[in-house]
Amino acid sequence: MSVRAIMVAAPRSGGGKTTVTLALLAAFRRRGIRVGAAKTGPDYIDPAFHAALTGRPGLNLDSWCMNPALLAATLEAARQDVDLVVVESAMGLFDGLVTPEGARGAPSDIASCFNIPVLLVLDVSGQGQTVGAVAHGFATWQPEVQVAGVVLNRVASPRHARLTEEAIRAAALPVCGTLLRQPGTPLPERHLGLVQAREHHGLTDWLEDLADKAERELNLDAILATARPLPDTLLQAENSQNGNRQAAPLPPGALPPPGQRIALADDAAFSFLYGHLALFWRRAGAEIVPFSPLADEAPDPSCDVCWLPGGYPELHAGKLAAAEQFRRGLATFATTRPVHGECGGFMVLGEALEDAQGTHHRMTGLLGHVTSFARRKLNLGYREATLLAPSVLGQAGTTLRGHEFHYATVLEAGADAPLAQLRAGDGTDLGPCGGRRGGVSGSFFHVLACGPAALPPHPAVPHTGSA
Incomplete structure (x- = not known):
């Protein structure tokens, strides 16, 4: 049987996409359906919840960062050994960069490219028949994107349900569920989104309750019927280019x-x-050897590179500062092998980190910058980085695509050479970013994929420490 897929999307962030996605995954899994999942756009947190439910890696599909062959290979991985892939949309369905068409980073790009029908989640709080006009607009805005059904979320009463359901049917769309607004304990959030799945001790019970709610208030049979088989040519499309x-x-x-x-x-x-x-690193023959700095573990000396990903070091700065074995082991490792840090990892590679209370904590000192979580400023958006020198990320001139999402700021830039030249997704020059010293490198930039081509040369710009 062909693997089918459906996309859960909404007009905006905070409309209930994650709740509906998790409810569907939990309810279908309970029915014995093998489920997989993916998230459009740059996001770490929601895919971790997907992984907790499916037992499979959380994967991302991003049409601006990832070329068609990489998108096809990633979706091919998502559909292996499953019956249904649920793709959770980021932001609003049509939100992304202005150009290029079909590669704006919009969820609609993914729905259109792979012919995935959309289950539209509408937060109807404070609305009545107007929701019909909203649904009609979404269904007709881009003809190649099919809105196959609607879920009404945060419905206040039976009368409210009748009004909004009738409006959706008047727009010639099926209502696939009506989720009642009710008191309860939502998933807790923090500054970068939901609290991580690994930190929820009661996650299993919460997901079981969510599956119960899905059985009561969603038409699961209708939703399953709207899912469409993924093209069998995914892997062929990848191989034709690869x-x-x-x-x-x-x-x-x-x-x-x-x-x-x-x-x-x-x-x-x-x-x-x-x-x-x-x-893809594992498929290429690499071995990943995890270690925990919070448990005061150092990188395994048998490894030939160390990668410090992003996360929440600002919430654990005191514990990291006290992790002497980690700090000494990382310093020893860095004398002979490369170390790279992304965002939170970059913060830990610096001299110090100022927490939300203004307390300075000593970090590893492998780079010279000092960062602060007390003096917050949101940095968010697509980024294209061109490496200024060879590093673990590639040769000088290599272009990478990814994003930034952090509130931390640089208090002191230090004297390290910058790692890359940075541009926003719309082409705006953001100047140099990050730092490098010997084999140690890092920046606030999260990489998703290699870019299409190197950026043209830039004039020399003094390093200001912004990342």
Whole structure:
């Protein structure tokens, strides 16, 4: 039987997409359906919840960062050994960059490219028949994107349900569920989104309750019927651009593994590694060896590179500062082998980190910057980085695509050379970013994929420490 897929989308963030996605995954799994999941756009946290439910790696699909071959290879991985893939949309269904068409980073790009029908989640709080006009607009805005059904969320009463359901049917769309607004304990949030799945001790019970709610208030049979088979040509499309997959396991655009044995920091402070990176690194023959800085563990000395991903070091700064074995072991490792830090990992590579209360905590000092979580400023958006020198990320001139999402600021830039030249997704020049010293490198930039081409040369810009 062909693997089917459906996308859960909404007009905006906070409309209930994650709740509906998790409810569907939990309810279908309970019915014995093998489920897989993916998230459009750059996001670490929601895919971790997907992984907790499906037992499979959380994967991302991003049309701006990832070329068509890499998208196809990632979706092919998501559908292996499952019956249904539920794709959770980021932001609003049509939200993304202005250009290029079909590669704006919008969830609609993914729905259109792979012919995935959309289950539209509408938060109807404070609305009545107007929701019909909203649904009609979404269904007709982009003809190649099919809105196959609607779930009404945060419905206040039976009368409210009748009004909104009738409006959706007047828009010639099926109502696939009506989720009543009710008191309860939502998933807790913090500054970068939901609290991580690994930190929820009661997650299993919460998901069981969510599956019960789905059985009561969603038409699961209708939703399953709207799912459409994924094209059987996914892998062929990948191979047509990549040649023999056995000879070249990395699809075009995938970031090559930074080493053969990769020491990976992995705990509540360091958890933001994209699932497709780890997946394709392993397929290319690399081995990932996790360790926990919070448990005062050092990178395995048998590894040939150390990767410190992003996460929440600002919430654990005191414990990291006291982790002497981790700090000494990382320093020893860095004398002979590369160490790279992304976002939170970059913060820990610096001299110090100021927490939310303004307390300074000593970090590893492998780079010279000082960062602060007390003096917050939101940095968010797509980024294209061109490496200024060779590093574990590639040769000088290599272009990478990814994003920034952090509130931390740089208090002191230090004297390290910048790692890369940075541009926003719309082409705005953001100047140099990050730092490098010997084999140690890092920045606030999260990489998703290799870019299409190197950026043109930039004039020399003094390093200001902004990242």
